[in-house]
Amino acid sequence: MLNAVEPGTVVAIHRRVAKDECFVVLRGKVGVTTHNDDGAIMEDVGVREERGRYGVDVSGGVCLILKKVDSQTRVNNVSITHG
Numbered sequence: 001m002l003n004a005v006e007p008g009t010v011v012a013i014h015r016r017v018a019k020d021e022c023f024v025v026l027r028g029k030v031g032v033t034t035h036n037d038d039g040a041i042m043e044d045v046g047v048r049e050e051r052g053r054y055g056v057d058v059s060g061g062v063c064l065i066l067k068k069v070d071s072q073t074r075v076n077n078v079s080i081t082h083g
Contacts, residue, residue, distance in 0.1 A: 002026075003075045011066040016058075019079040023047060023066065024055040028073025032056045035063040 013035065023032055029048035036042050045056050046069075058064050060082075066075075 003077055004073075007068055007071050007073075009068040013063050013065045015063045016060055016079055018060055019081050020060045021058045021064070022055060022078045022080065023058075024076040024078070025049050025053075026074040026076060028070035028075075030069055030073060030075055031067040032058065033065045033067070034058055035065070037063070039063075 023030065025047045027049060029046060029050075031044065031046055033044045034042040042062070045053075047053050047056050
C-alpha cells in the first residue's frame with residue numbers, strides 16, 4: 001500500500017498480530033516508534049531517504065506508531081504473512 005499523508009499525521013498505535021510490516025520511504029522522512037506490551041518504547045527510528053536509510057522492518061505482534069515528518073513524503077507499507 002502506498003501512503004501519501006501530510007506533515008504532522010500520526011498513524012495511531014497499532015499491532016499486526018500475525019504479520020510483519022515493512023515501511024519503505026520512497027521520498028521524504030518518517031518516524032517509526034515500536035512499543036512493548038507495557039507501552040514502553042523499544043525503538044524510535046527516523047527513516048530518511050536522503051541519509052540512506054530507506055526502510056524499517058517491524059516484527060508481527062509488536063505495537064508501532066508511524067509519524068509523518070516531511071511534506072511530500074511517500075511511504076510504501078508492506079504486510080507479510082508467514083506460513
